[in-house]
Amino acid sequence: MADRIVSEMIDCKAVIDEVLSNDSGAVLTFAGTVRNTNLGRAVSAIDYHAYESMAGKEIEKLEDEIAERWPGVQARIVHRIGRLELGETSVFIAVSGAHREESFAALRHAIDRLKEEAPVWKREQYEDGSEAWLEGS
């Protein structure tokens, strides 16, 4: 099974392939990407840091929790760390399920919980050359 924390570009197709099955009638994906502004400041890049071993475990727990809560739904979540340029994908989630309803619910849950629980932090680099850790956003 693929790593949940990677330092290279995320292989989105491989993440999707991990949840594909003949039981699924819906496959949904979410990509979080690096945006050029935050809280009114011009962002030029983001350096993602993680407590890698724990973040990997938290992601696996979240995937298991989703499979338990929505039987038949499978989720795979991969987070990239290191320096990412504008527009690059920092997190990619693929969810498959028999029907779209539970698949949308599971996908929403996956990204919301990931942002609350996974020990990952953004260090934003700004256009003016300064940088700062983001907390809780």
Added chain:
Amino acid sequence: MMQDQTLRIRVLFFAIAGELAGEGSIELELDSPATASDAEEKLKERYDWLGKQLSSYRIAVDEEFAGADTPVRDGSELAIIPPVSGG
């Protein structure tokens, strides 16, 4: 006779906590037995920013979020987790 026992743990500081500590990790000695809360008190004696400049944080012991009563053992890895901002 009971022997005085000391346990050694590794403490990891992530993100802003690493910046405030000036390093990513330290060794910490505690009297055995010890909990996450005992370790936190000892860290607060050493770092005045803990609970002040860094007012909100969570503690993990051996890669699991910990409660105050979570035991720490010799060789445990305790992490100071500032509010996360992944995604």
